[in-house]
Amino acid sequence: MSKLVLRKVGKVFGDLRHPVHALAEIDLEVAENELAVIVGPSGCGKSTLLNIVAGLDRASSGSVLMNGIEITGPGADRGMVFQSYTLFPWLTVQKNVxxxxxxxxxxxxxxxxxxxxxxxxxxxxxxENALPKTLSGGMKQRVAIARVLANRPEILLMDEPFGALDAQTRVAMQDLLLSVWEKEKTTVLFITHDIDEAVLLADTVYVMSRRPGRIRTRLKVEIPRPRDHRVTVSPEFASIKKEIMEMLWEESQGLNISD
Incomplete structure (x- = not known):
């Protein structure tokens, strides 16, 4: 049994007169201990999808199951890491965790x-005794990841967690996540707009279409583990990256700037 299963998930915002179809017919499965990554055009509904899995939002149609049980709201079995660090500024690193x-x-x-x-x-x-204001952005995100992992969630949900970091720090955080995942083997569903990040991290990459977001394709990343940034210059990496880039380019055609 897959850890997480989405079947025909749709999401509509607005009212009957002015509906906005954000997601349509999403089918997705994440296996136990898998690191799955979702990429797609801006505005395709990636974060909306993750919020539905987290229980922070409800699907308009379809079903979302974890361990075969429907998700109806937030739960300790899911841990969320956002792009913003969401730390308590008055608590030390240890107290935050x-x-x-x-x-x-x-x-x-x-x-x-x-x-x-x-x-x-x-x-x-x-x-341990440092306050968040004394930490760099990368260090703050490390604290946020440690805080989520300390609660031992069954699945880690990550919404572009490294998107606000500079390039060098982002590379370090990607390698850190790979190292932590190798040790902990937590199931991970990761959202990103960065193709290199997706291919580097993932067992499986789901590529979404433009709005209303659908799963356009599912790609298995067969690059051997353990991985670090040295794999980004390999022919296998370049081939997968090229395939994803071409799909996203096709999806971007005709996409309104407001999407």
Whole structure:
């Protein structure tokens, strides 16, 4: 059984007189421990789709199942990492990572032990007592990832988490995510507009059409793991990237600038 299954998912905003069809007939499956990535043109509904999986929004049609059970709202089995860091500025790194565990009633000793483990995992050992304002953008996103992982979600949902970072930091964060995923084997559904990022990270890349967003194609990325940025110069990488670029170019034709 797949960890996550979407069947004929559609989303319509607005009213009956002025409907905006954001998503249509989305079919998608993510297996246990898979790292799946969605790419598509701007405005195709990628973030809307992720919000539906997170339970932050409801589909207008179709079904979204996790472990065979329909998703009807937010849950601790799904952890969300946004492009913005969403840290509490008045809490230290350790207290930010402990936050969800404290809400769940985890005993203090266990909270501390878990937080320190994930702080170390994302490469921030020594910064436990730092406040977010003293951290760089990449470090803040590491804290956000550690906080989500500390809650041990069954699936990690990532909405362009590295989109606000400079190029060098983004490369470092991509390699960090690959390293963390290799260790934790958490199921991941990742949204990005960056084709290189998609191919580097993914077991499977889903390419969406322009609005209303549909799954245009599903590509398996057979590049061996473990991976890092050295694979981006390989012929296999270039071939997959070219195929995705051509599909997105076709989708961009006729796309209004307001989309």
């Amino acid at each position: 402990e936050f969800g565990l404290r809400i769940k009633g985890t005993p203090p000793g266990e909270r501390r032990e878990t937080a320190l483990r994930y702080i170390k995992l994302v490469g921030l050992a020594g910064f």
